[in-house]
Amino acid sequence: MTTNNDYPYSDFNLREARRQQLLTMYSKHRGKRALLLTRVSTGGQSHDAQERVIREMLIELLDLQLDEKRHVKHNTYTGLDYRYNEVLDEILDMAENHEFEVLCLDVLDRGLGRxxxxxxxxxAQLRELGIHILTTEPSDHSDDDSLEGQLMRLLKGYKAEEEINDFVRRSKNAIRHKALGEPEKGVPPQVIGNGTRFYGYKFVLNSQGKRGLLELNNDVVLVDRKGVTWSEVRVIAFAFRCAKRRIPLRRICRRLNAIGIPAPSISIGKKYKSKGIQEAKPIWQVAVLSRMLRNxxxxxxxxxxxxHTERVxxxxxxxxxxxxxxxxxxxxVPGIVSVELQEEVIANLQRNQKVSRRNNKQSTLTLLRGGLGKCGNCGRNLSTQVRYNYYRGERINEPVNIYRCSTKSSGTLxxxxxxxxxxxxxxxxxxxxALEIIEKPSIVDEAIERRKTxxxxxxxxxxxSKKIAEIRTERDNLQTNLLRLIREQKLDRNTEDVLTNRLKDLDREEKDYHSELLDDEKIYREWTKAQEDLEKIRKRCARERERMSDPNYKPSYQTKRDFVELLGITVTLWEKGHNPRYKISVNSDDIAVQLRSR
Known part of the structure; x- marks a missing residue:
């Protein structure tokens, strides 16, 4: 039997038989408007094979109409996390607008998850909108609305889910076995992972060429102008010694950058997708050093x-x-510092955190903290600092708060x-x-109406709810028939097994549907609260207008801050000499729906 690698199926006769079977099943959909959907689990995988099969076995076979620019969707998500996906939500929106009539997939597992x-x-959501699902696998029963079709789809779904769960279980057991080692056989505990190496260490490969152990990386990363040889191990030891002396992390980073020691991301060869980071030279950052000292x-x-991860x-x-x-x-693994030294450093970091400026309330709070103020040059957030006596030649009689660019002071990328x-x-x-907006109810009302969904x-x-009702009806009918057969003494062993297994399947299906319903009800409660909060904004603005008529009324800081957030007010600030010095913007579409607790 000859084969042709140009076809998605290696056996030509099998391919033709499959095409005839699909043509018989889906002939009623010939010439309809289609949407092509492919799915892969990771970004490195290709969609080409799936798309080719769908085009040859469905699009071309049935002469379906396909808008190449809008109705070809490539999606990336794992088979167990299909929900809350932007592409699938977009497909539902297109279905509501009647942009297509059939959804074409390779198989249900690949298109809609496991x-x-x-x-x-x-x-069911698509069928309610009149959309049919077509796959290249007839046994999927993707376009079968009968009870048998539903049972087959659920059965294959449970099987696919069990396969991936078994794979995860075996993988976790293998990881645990490798990490624990086998001391009785002389196999030491080994490290896990195939990602980027750890700073300060190198992987030691076992006899099979796989990573097993760690060893210290004493390779030279820099010889400074004083002739001092720096390795990753020496850099880490230097950072711990400085932290033990309670030198601020920001100052340690500045010292490392001044010496010219490459940042960890450069040393370990980490690649970034951000063009901004690729064009600039990464330097030592406070957050990176803080994580290293706690590791x-x-x-x-x-x-x-x-x-571990959990779904929200x-x-x-x-x-x-x-x-x-x-x-x-x-x-x-080989240690670079002693346990006692690291414990002392961690204790110092925790002590510094308690007395840090961000964790101590100031007597005068600022309205633009938390990202409402931006630097006009780099777009980063403005930070606040307290200045005394003089600031850039300007006389200050008492301590005042200053907005300044956080990038300038911290030395980032x-x-x-x-x-x-x-x-x-x-x-x-x-x-x-903010007062100008509050005094105009029409602006607030229009923004609130736009936010309502x-x-x-x-x-x-x-x-x-419809599926749960159908399950309960079927279960009641099965139980009634089972009792009738028992009373009439017509129940044989085979019938009893069939009915009992089906009742167990129905119980499992109802449990799964209830689990999905609980998740959706939580989302519904959050949506309801968001809509109620929008009305609270309207009422709160009305109350504030009444209070402003009182000449003795002075709003608190929290009231001002709440309204600045609610009305979406932001400020862009530039350096001295720039015209204008600052710009106040209002984005009514970004009105927050969560009111700050008073």
């Missing part, structure tokens, strides 16, 4: 399974949580001219702008 219940809900690896304890309902990204100490595995201004002057101008979970909750 969770059978979740993708069944998405399919137990440098005192000889490499922690495996230190964090309504969020696309996952949340990192620290695992329980009993779940963590400590792999001994980007060069900046810097800017500064008295906080009291800017705050007064910002509050004056429809319930994002209405369609899903409706479909889930």
């Amino acid at each position: 969770k059978g219940v979740s993708r069944e809900i998405f399919r 137990r690896r440098f005192s000889g304890k490499h922690v495996v399974n230190q964090y 309902p309504g969020k696309k990204s996952r949340r990192y949580r620290k695992t329980a100490p009993e779940s963590q595995i400590i792999v001994p 980007h060069c900046c001219k810097g800017c500064y201004y008295f906080a009291s002057v800017l705050d007064e101008a910002v509050w004056k702008k 429809s319930d994002p979970t209405a369609s899903r909750r409706r479909q889930i």
